[in-house]
Amino acid sequence: MYPHERSLVKKLADKPFALIGVNSDKDLDKIKEIVQEKNITWRSFWNGPEGTSGPISTKWNVTGWPTIYVLDAEGKIRFKNVRGDSMDRALEELLAEMGVEVDLSDHAEEDDDSDA
Amino acid sequence: MQMKWLAIFTALLMVACNNTATESGNTTGGDSNTQQKTAPDDDADNHDHDDDDDDGDEHSDDDDHDADEKKDEKKDDNSFEGEKVGAKSDTDDDEPETKLTVSEQFKEIKSEYDVAYKEYRSEARKAKTTAARSALSKKFTAVVNSAGERAMVLAEENLQDESAAEVLIWASRNVTDAEMRKKAMELALDHFMDSPKMSDVCMTLSRGAPSADNEATLKKLRDESPHDEVQAAATYGLANFYKGIKRSQDYAKTTDRYTAPAFVADYDIESVDMEEIYQSLVDNFGDIKAPRGTYGEIGEKALFEIRFLSIGKVAPDIEGKDFDGESFKLSDYRGKVVVIDFWGDW
Numbered sequence: 001m002y003p004h005e006r007s008l009v010k011k012l013a014d015k016p017f018a019l020i021g022v023n024s025d026k027d028l029d030k031i032k033e034i035v036q037e038k039n040i041t042w043r044s045f046w047n048g049p050e051g052t053s054g055p056i057s058t059k060w061n062v063t064g065w066p067t068i069y070v071l072d073a074e075g076k077i078r079f080k081n082v083r084g085d086s087m088d089r090a091l092e093e094l095l096a097e098m099g100v101e102v103d104l105s106d107h108a109e110e111d112d113d114s115d116a
Numbered sequence: 117m118q119m120k121w122l123a124i125f126t127a128l129l130m131v132a133c134n135n136t137a138t139e140s141g142n143t144t145g146g147d148s149n150t151q152q153k154t155a156p157d158d159d160a161d162n163h164d165h166d167d168d169d170d171d172g173d174e175h176s177d178d179d180d181h182d183a184d185e186k187k188d189e190k191k192d193d194n195s196f197e198g199e200k201v202g203a204k205s206d207t208d209d210d211e212p213e214t215k216l217t218v219s220e221q222f223k224e225i226k227s228e229y230d231v232a233y234k235e236y237r238s239e240a241r242k243a244k245t246t247a248a249r250s251a252l253s254k255k256f257t258a259v260v261n262s263a264g265e266r267a268m269v270l271a272e273e274n275l276q277d278e279s280a281a282e283v284l285i286w287a288s289r290n291v292t293d294a295e296m297r298k299k300a301m302e303l304a305l306d307h308f309m310d311s312p313k314m315s316d317v318c319m320t321l322s323r324g325a326p327s328a329d330n331e332a333t334l335k336k337l338r339d340e341s342p343h344d345e346v347q348a349a350a351t352y353g354l355a356n357f358y359k360g361i362k363r364s365q366d367y368a369k370t371t372d373r374y375t376a377p378a379f380v381a382d383y384d385i386e387s388v389d390m391e392e393i394y395q396s397l398v399d400n401f402g403d404i405k406a407p408r409g410t411y412g413e414i415g416e417k418a419l420f421e422i423r424f425l426s427i428g429k430v431a432p433d434i435e436g437k438d439f440d441g442e443s444f445k446l447s448d449y450r451g452k453v454v455v456i457d458f459w460g461d462w
Binding site for chain 1: 152153154155156366370371417418420421425426427428429430431432434436437438439444446447449450451452453454455456457458459460461462
């Protein structure tokens with residue numbers, strides 16, 4: 001996940017796009033280290049010390065991780081749980097609706113990078 | 117570290133879903149990129165079915181064990197049981213069973229399994245190579261096999277005893293051998309439909325490869341069980357059963373490599389009124405304790421998701437703090453395409 005997301009964030013840096021995390025790790029210090037270590041460049045809400053039982057994931061009824069929502073510019077939910085290529089296609093489609101043409105097809109190579 | 121750990125758990129989960137992730141309604145396919153993980157607390161050590169939640173932890177391992185191994189292990193087990201019971205001899209197999217109740221005998225089988233499971237989990241986490249993990253898995257499978265066989269013998273000899281329900285249900289969820297699991301399930305359904313223990317069966321039926329039989333049994337338990345707890349679990353089981361079908365159909369649409377099994381592909385899932393099912397959890401079973409929280413809470417959360425988090429709805433705002441304690445809102449990003457990623461590094 002991380003390399004694909006990092007690459008998306010980089011590629012779409014000057015486009016009307018944002019990747020927002022909702023992190024459910026309990027230990028704030030530890031997750032701060034991981035953010036450094038794995039070069040997580042995007043912003044996340046922290047779900048609080050209750051981790052997976054924290055307020056945001058509870059309200060959104062999230063029971064599996066990761067769970068992905070993709071919103072259009074109006075804030076409407078347009079896709080759920082798209083990953084990898086299907087996430088790329090979803091983003092291309094939504095950006096195209098705004099008149100922004102992007103080609104994310106060469107992402108795939110970077111997806112194979114190890115997370116660990 | 118995340119991936120290694122996930123791989124182990126995913127393997128277990130895939131097997132728990134009747135051995136093929138691609139046929140399962142609970143996982144979205146065999147592609148490891150699409151596997152979700154559950155909350156870390158769920159995975160820690162609650163393989164006992166009483167604590168399972170819907171993404172659960174039922175355990176079984178793959179079926180590729182051989183008969184010789186089974187036989188060897190069986191011998192060891194007899195001696196093990198002999199020591200425990202204290203009255204067993206090689207020539208007189210039946211005697212000890214008359215001295216202990218079905219529940220007591222089952223407790224011994226189960227505790228042997230539990231010890232082996234705990235050991236397996238802890239060692240598998242430490243194992244560094246695939247070969248090492250596979251060896252551990254094989255060793256554990258042997259214990260599960262012998263425990264499963266003894267559980268089945270115990271249950272089949274005592275079908276008139278209410279306690280056998282528990283044994284069969286345990287076997288239907290934990291035994292390695294798919295045939296044995298199936299047989300245990302069939303016997304449980306034939307003899308113990310009215311047992312309060314059938315709550316646990318609902319979870320198994322909702323998680324495995326979806327079938328018309330599973331759906332019919334869940335409906336029967338919902339409509340005919342004399343126990344509210346079982347009716348509630350069956351209602352929730354049906355919700356998860358349909359949710360799994362929907363997820364598999366959606367996954368098949370977006371992924372060329374995955375084809376849904378015929379039952380799943382042909383199911384007219386749009387005709388199922390999920391709101392009605394969850395509303396029934398709230399209205400009829402609101403106060404009944406679920407594996408986590410109450411069925412009322414589960415229903416309310418699912419209804420919120422359907423009403424406010426479905427495709428086409430404007431996402432509810434999120435207000436919170438980032439890792440540095442700075443507040444921000446999801447709506448700050450209105451006007452942009454936004455990916456929200458619920459993630460965790462465990």
